[in-house]
Amino acid sequence: MKRIIVFLSIIAMLFASCSNKDKTQKTSAEGLVAEKIVAGESDLFMLVGTYTSDKGSKGIFVYRFNTDSGKADSVSMVVTDNPSYLTISPDSKFVYAVEENGEKHSAAHAFSFDKSTGILKHLNKQLTMGADPCYITIDPKGKTVFTANYSSGSISSFQVEKDGSLLPINTLLQFHGSSSDKDRQTSSHLHSVRYSPDGQYIFAADLGADKIYRLTPLESPFKGQPSVLNESLKEFPVPAGTGPRHFDFHPNGRYVYLLGELSGQVLVFDYSSGMLTQKQTIASDTVGAHGSADIHVSPDGRFVYASNRLKADGIAIFTVNPDDGKLTKIGYQPTGLHPRNFAITPNGKYLLVACRDDNKIQVFSIDSKTGLLSDTHRDILLGKPVCVKFTSM
Numbered sequence: 283m284k285r286i287i288v289f290l291s292i293i294a295m296l297f298a299s300c301s302n303k304d305k306t307q308k309t310s311a312e313g314l315v316a317e318k319i320v321a322g323e324s325d326l327f328m329l330v331g332t333y334t335s336d337k338g339s340k341g342i343f344v345y346r347f348n349t350d351s352g353k354a355d356s357v358s359m360v361v362t363d364n365p366s367y368l369t370i371s372p373d374s375k376f377v378y379a380v381e382e383n384g385e386k387h388s389a390a391h392a393f394s395f396d397k398s399t400g401i402l403k404h405l406n407k408q409l410t411m412g413a414d415p416c417y418i419t420i421d422p423k424g425k426t427v428f429t430a431n432y433s434s435g436s437i438s439s440f441q442v443e444k445d446g447s448l449l450p451i452n453t454l455l456q457f458h459g460s461s462s463d464k465d466r467q468t469s470s471h472l473h474s475v476r477y478s479p480d481g482q483y484i485f486a487a488d489l490g491a492d493k494i495y496r497l498t499p500l501e502s503p504f505k506g507q508p509s510v511l512n513e514s515l516k517e518f519p520v521p522a523g524t525g526p527r528h529f530d531f532h533p534n535g536r537y538v539y540l541l542g543e544l545s546g547q548v549l550v551f552d553y554s555s556g557m558l559t560q561k562q563t564i565a566s567d568t569v570g571a572h573g574s575a576d577i578h579v580s581p582d583g584r585f586v587y588a589s590n591r592l593k594a595d596g597i598a599i600f601t602v603n604p605d606d607g608k609l610t611k612i613g614y615q616p617t618g619l620h621p622r623n624f625a626i627t628p629n630g631k632y633l634l635v636a637c638r639d640d641n642k643i644q645v646f647s648i649d650s651k652t653g654l655l656s657d658t659h660r661d662i663l664l665g666k667p668v669c670v671k672f673t674s675m
Contacts, residue, residue, distance in 0.1 A: 318398050319357070321675035324350040326627065327357070327400060330636070330643065330662075331365040331379060331669030338641075338666030341365060342379060342393075344400045345662065346675070347634075349627045352645050352658045357400035362391055367417050367623070367669045370395070371424045374673045376446035377402060378427050380415035388415050390429050390440055392448045397675060405447040411454055412436035417474045421499065422481040426509050430486060435459070435470025437486055439509035453508045459491025462522040463544055466572075467492070473527045473543070479535045483556045484510065487526035489543055494518040494526060496556055518558045520549060528576050533583040537607035541566060541577040541588050548577065548588055548600070550608055562608045566590055566598040576623045581630045585653035589621040589635065597621065597635065597646075599653055615655040618644055625670040632658075636667040643667050 328347040332339035341361040345354045365379035374397060381389040392405040412431025415438070420427050427440045427448060439453040461467040471490035477499075478485060486495045498514035500507065520526055525544030531537070531553065538551040538558060546567025551558040566588040567574050573592030579585070579602070586600040586609055596616040600609040618637030626633050626648070633646045633655060643662040646655040 319346070319400055319675065321346075322348070324348050325675045326672045327397070327675055328354060328625075328634070329368055329370070329377060329671045329673070330664065330667050331368045331671075332664065333366060333382075333638065333666040333668055334362075334364050339664060342368065342377070342402060343664055343667075344402065346400070347627070347672070349629050349631055352632050352647060352660055354643075354645070354660070354662050358402065360393065360402040360404065362404065365391070365669075367415075368671050369418045369420050369427070370671055370673050371420055371442075371446065372422055373424060376405075376424070376442075378418050378420060378448075380410075380418050380429055381407065382414050382416060385413040385434065388413055388431065390415065390418060390427060390438070390448055392442075392446055394446055395673075397673075405445065408440055408448045408450050410438040411451055412438050412456075417472075417476075419476045421477055425502070426499065428475045428484065428509075430472040430475040432471050432473055432489075435472055435488070435490060437472055437475055441503065441505065441509070449505065452503075452506060453510060455497075455510070457488060457491065457495075459488060459493060461490065461492040461525075463525065466490070466525060466544060467523075474529065476529075478553075478556070479531050485529070485538075487529060487540065489525045489527055492520050492522055492524050492526065494520065494529070494540065494558065496558075516556070520560070521545070521563075524549065525572075527574065530577050530579050530586075532579050532602070532607060533581065537602075539577055539579060539586055539609075541574050543574050544572050546571065546574045546590065548586070548598075548609060552607070561606075564600070564609050564611060567594075569593045575621065578624065578626055580626055580648070580653065581628055585648075587624070587626070587633060589617070589624055591620045591622065595619055595621055595637075597624070597633070597655060599655065601653060612652070613654050615646065618642055622668045623670055625672060627672060634662075634670050636670050638666050638668050641665050641667070643670060 413433035415429040417430040457470040524542035527543040550562035571593035599613040618640035620639040
């Protein structure tokens with residue numbers, strides 16, 4: 283596989299117009315007045331990213347979600363284009379979103395987040411210089427943001443200013459790979475990028491090349507420096523036709539669970555000091571839909587959940603062996619159409635699924651003993667939801 287790593291600093295000033303304040307961004311909820319919020323002990327903020335094309339939605343929505351009752355109340359929204367994935371800074375003061383918008387206009391956006399009112403305010407945006415970013419993450423210290431750019435098969439990184447805004451792109455990692463699926467794997471397609479729990483490494487999933495990449499980030503790069511070390515790149519191949527999409531670490535830091543979009547399988551790895559050793563493969567999608575999407579480990583580490591789309595839409599449910607981290611499938615929960623991203627509340631009581639094509643978020647309660655899901659029928663209705671994130675109030 284060939285790879286090109288491009289570092290950009292001064293040249294990025296050519297794109298300074300993208301970093302200016304975007305006067306078209308609205309910073310308060312339509313029809314709502316910004317008021318101080320009195321939060322209860324069981325309340326969380328829930329942020330929802332959406333698709334805005336084809337009159338689907340308008341931007342990012344903020345809700346108050348009660349982790350005792352499972353009820354959600356609308357708080358605010360901010361207008362922005364195709365914020366299909368979000369990440370929240372470690373101190374919850376800032377929110378970062380991709381703008382999934384082709385080759386020339388795709389960008390990473392920065393927002394301030396006022397937790398006293400639940401209002402997002404647009405700070406700036408920077409071009410990713412990679413087409414269709416579909417995942418965004420921030421380092422544990424809140425200093426560097428990375429995007430995974432699906433269509434161009436690249437990763438972009440941005441340094442974060444003290445006010446939460448993003449500096450122009452300083453690193454572009456371009457990958458060139460392919461695999462066995464002649465329709466979906468003719469080139470690299472980066473679908474997720476995230477830090478290891480200890481913050482020592484960055485891992486990324488390449489759906490098109492059937493590989494997981496590991497990179498070592500620079501701890502405190504100066505302005506204009508690259509965010510990662512070129513020579514640190516390590517590749518972990520997975521079986522041909524897997525189509526690695528999303529992955530999650532076990533809370534104990536010893537296991538990694540990777541979901542293959544194309545194979546519909548969960549790959550289980552032992553994890554130690556940046557190294558991955560595959561030890562199990564188990565089916566999530568059993569109907570050959572080739573549309574598996576998201577995967578998460580429950581906060582207590584006892585269960586793993588994986589979403590599947592296109593046929594028999596739903597969530598596969600697995601128990602985790604406490605001795606070796608291997609999975610046993612115990613159930614399958616049907617959902618609305620096209621369950622893309624989902625999120626589990628920090629207390630492990632609820633699982634919320636963004637059902638894109640049904641224009642709703644479904645709220646499921648989790649049985650604490652079995653891990654099985656029950657529909658609460660407290661759907662949250664909004665256009666084209668595709669990403670759900672929680673943060674404290």
